[in-house]
Amino acid sequence: MSSSPQAHAELHFTGSGVSSGVAIGTAARLSSHARQPLFINVLPHRVPIEIKRLHRALHSARHHLESVKVRLKNEAGTTPAYFLDPYILMLNDAYLTQTIEDNIRQHRVNAEWAVKLSLESMLAACDRIDDEYLRERSADIRDVAYRLISILSGQRSELPTFKSPAILFAEDILPTVLAEMNTANILAIATDVGGWATHTAIIARSLGIPAVFGLQDCASRVEAGMPCIVDGTNGLVILNPRKNTQTAYLGRQAAEQRSRRDGLRLAQLPALTLDNVPCKLSANIEIQSELPMIPRYGAESIGLFRSEFLLAGENNDFPDEDVQIDAYRNVLDAARGTSATIRVFDFNQDILICGERENPEANPALGLHGVRLWLKHEAIARTQLRAILRAGAEGDLRILLPRVTCVSEVAAARALMESVRAELRAEGLPHAQTTQLGVMIEIPSAVFVCEHLAREADFISIGSNDLIQYLLAVDRTNEQVAHLYHPLHPAVLGSLRHIVEAAERTGKPVQMCGEMAANPLCAFALLGLGLRNFSLSPAALPQLKQLIRSVTIEAAQAFFHEAISLPTGAAIEEFARRTLGGDFLLGMSGNAFLKVVD
Amino acid sequence: MTIEQKVLVSNTLGLHARASARLVNLANQFESRISLQRSDNQTHADAKSILSVMFLAATPGTELIIQANGADESAALAALVLLFENHFDETSHVF
Numbered sequence: 001m002s003s004s005p006q007a008h009a010e011l012h013f014t015g016s017g018v019s020s021g022v023a024i025g026t027a028a029r030l031s032s033h034a035r036q037p038l039f040i041n042v043l044p045h046r047v048p049i050e051i052k053r054l055h056r057a058l059h060s061a062r063h064h065l066e067s068v069k070v071r072l073k074n075e076a077g078t079t080p081a082y083f084l085d086p087y088i089l090m091l092n093d094a095y096l097t098q099t100i101e102d103n104i105r106q107h108r109v110n111a112e113w114a115v116k117l118s119l120e121s122m123l124a125a126c127d128r129i130d131d132e133y134l135r136e137r138s139a140d141i142r143d144v145a146y147r148l149i150s151i152l153s154g155q156r157s158e159l160p161t162f163k164s165p166a167i168l169f170a171e172d173i174l175p176t177v178l179a180e181m182n183t184a185n186i187l188a189i190a191t192d193v194g195g196w197a198t199h200t201a202i203i204a205r206s207l208g209i210p211a212v213f214g215l216q217d218c219a220s221r222v223e224a225g226m227p228c229i230v231d232g233t234n235g236l237v238i239l240n241p242r243k244n245t246q247t248a249y250l251g252r253q254a255a256e257q258r259s260r261r262d263g264l265r266l267a268q269l270p271a272l273t274l275d276n277v278p279c280k281l282s283a284n285i286e287i288q289s290e291l292p293m294i295p296r297y298g299a300e301s302i303g304l305f306r307s308e309f310l311l312a313g314e315n316n317d318f319p320d321e322d323v324q325i326d327a328y329r330n331v332l333d334a335a336r337g338t339s340a341t342i343r344v345f346d347f348n349q350d351i352l353i354c355g356e357r358e359n360p361e362a363n364p365a366l367g368l369h370g371v372r373l374w375l376k377h378e379a380i381a382r383t384q385l386r387a388i389l390r391a392g393a394e395g396d397l398r399i400l401l402p403r404v405t406c407v408s409e410v411a412a413a414r415a416l417m418e419s420v421r422a423e424l425r426a427e428g429l430p431h432a433q434t435t436q437l438g439v440m441i442e443i444p445s446a447v448f449v450c451e452h453l454a455r456e457a458d459f460i461s462i463g464s465n466d467l468i469q470y471l472l473a474v475d476r477t478n479e480q481v482a483h484l485y486h487p488l489h490p491a492v493l494g495s496l497r498h499i500v501e502a503a504e505r506t507g508k509p510v511q512m513c514g515e516m517a518a519n520p521l522c523a524f525a526l527l528g529l530g531l532r533n534f535s536l537s538p539a540a541l542p543q544l545k546q547l548i549r550s551v552t553i554e555a556a557q558a559f560f561h562e563a564i565s566l567p568t569g570a571a572i573e574e575f576a577r578r579t580l581g582g583d584f585l586l587g588m589s590g591n592a593f594l595k596v597v598d
Numbered sequence: 599m600t601i602e603q604k605v606l607v608s609n610t611l612g613l614h615a616r617a618s619a620r621l622v623n624l625a626n627q628f629e630s631r632i633s634l635q636r637s638d639n640q641t642h643a644d645a646k647s648i649l650s651v652m653f654l655a656a657t658p659g660t661e662l663i664i665q666a667n668g669a670d671e672s673a674a675l676a677a678l679v680l681l682f683e684n685h686f687d688e689t690s691h692v693f
Contacts, residue, residue: 085616085619095647095650
């Protein structure tokens with residue numbers, strides 16, 4: 001082809017853009033994996049040996065895919081990793097094993113040929129399926145069969161490793177092959193067959209690799225090293241692009257990269273005050289739909305995951321261990337290599353537990369709740385601890401105890417956690433070797449024993465919403481008293497200062513995970529009293545970051561020093577407003593937060 | 599004694615590979631023999647074999663009868679029916 005006069009002509013191929021983005025580079029070929037197996041007639045005494053070979057190959061293929069699944073989960077998250085499950089199950093399928101074994105016995109052939117026979121009959125059955133989507137699953141069966149044949153023939157699939165960045169061309173790429181490849185140097189993927197719904201496309205999307213599939217007869221015209229462009233957004237592949245085509249695409253590529261960067265820029269700016277004091281912003285998470293927002297809003301980690309939101313259904317059924325492990329792993333995945341803190345189930349008394357209603361309490365807010373209730377229901381607590389410890393094998397997963405009032409509760413929780421860890425060790429299940437255990441300070445008594453709590457725990461988290469309600473004896477939802485809920489009340493600020501001092505004395509980290517920090521006037525006071533770590537609902541983070549980046553700690557400290565001697569919340573609010581300046585506050589996005597009390 | 603219940607395949611894509619994988623993984627947690635039968639053409643599948651389930655080619659709208667027989671048959675039937683009722687969790691994830 002290189003000798004032909006057409007060799008350097010610009011060629012366009014259209015297909016379906018299955019993963020967006022533009023890539024400009026040189027081509028690499030992935031040759032077809034489909035090698036025909038050898039046909040061997042075996043003597044009767046060889047039949048059991050062939051069956052044994054088959055079982056060994058099944059086991060080895062399964063084992064290999066399990067390890068690919070673990071790696072893919074780290075690179076692309078839990079959802080794409082689950083796409084390997086059907087392949088793993090097929091390798092474990094009694095029906096498949098039986099069909100291949102029958103072929104070995106009946107036809108007296110080697111295991112490779114028996115796999116081929118089984119594949120052919122299954123593909124014929126697939127062809128009779130009416131539904132296009134289901135019929136396309138024959139690719140999954142073919143994938144598994146070729147994998148077995150290559151293991152049996154000793155052709156350990158040699159995957160190309162790309163030493164320099166390249167655009168990958170192939171007739172087809174099996175999903176398991178893409179999953180097991182090192183994709184670091186793959187700029188884009190172009191294949192002759194396939195479409196949006198294939199597992200390969202799903203994996204390409206989750207790895208963020210631009211891809212165009214269904215190009216029909218493109219791969220055969222490509223030679224290694226040929227310059228090319230893949231436009232995954234528009235489903236276009238260009239071979240030997242002319243100079244002006246290249247220039248146009250370089251411009252588009254730069255624009256795409258710029259817009260991606262601009263969107264991230266605001267969120268990615270460091271949370272530094274004007275005098276360069278670093279703060280840490282994390283996300284409070286309730287439901288899964290919030291997880292994708294985490295990078296967009298610039299959260300460094302997940303400061304609070306409210307696990308009671310896992311309770312599902314009308315009966316508030318407790319999720320079993322596996323469901324919880326999945327959920328906590330998703331949270332950990334979303335934290336992208338930093339930490340995630342799971343607050344253990346925090347119930348109110350009116351929630352059913354295992355179908356049994358506790359005796360109704362006259363005063364639930366002063367009743368059996370938070371860590372008290374959790375410790376009382378040991379089976380539920382143990383299941384949750386098992387799930388957190390097991391999910392924590394893969395990253396920094398922390399535990400937070402709600403509504404702690406006494407050091408004994410922390411000690412009891414720690415003892416339970418270590419007993420669960422010993423149990424997991426005995427069962428040989430992978431689990432976290434150490435787990436940070438934190439206390440939530442949200443009840444006044446905890447404020448006053450805070451230093452003891454800090455010594456017993458690994459970190460402190462301030463739940464400002466409940467702390468303010470308990471301190472001021474104000475239910476925010478009660479219209480008659482809602483106006484008395486004042487976060488800048490001197491009692492609140494004094495309590496917070498007391499907590500921060502206890503944390504400083506014990507050297508334990510302290511964060512606030514409550515909506516108080518979402519208000520700029522309050523956030524200014526919090527910086528002044530010494531807080532640096534904040535966890536908020538993701539959407540509220542940019543405004544907090546804006547405030548942090550507009551003030552100095554020196555000014556905030558001077559403000560707090562004077563504010564704490566003022567007699568009322570209203571006076572402190574007025575003082576904060578004067579100190580920050582009306583112009584400054586109007587410049588803040590989201591005017592709704594300008595008043596502390598509604 | 600065999601117990602059975604009718605279900606409707608109501609997820610978007612029918613019993614495709616991943617949905618089948620969920621079903622087979624679930625079925626394998628029970629001791630009972632569990633089978634699926636299409637109401638329209640009487641085709642049978644072993645719920646513990648992914649290939650068997652895939653070849654049932656149950657597209658959206660297909661009516662199936664789940665049959666369970668064994669020590670834990672009622673738990674098995676309830677769990678599988680729930681999986682169908684939740685559309686294989688395709689729209690809502692674990693959370």
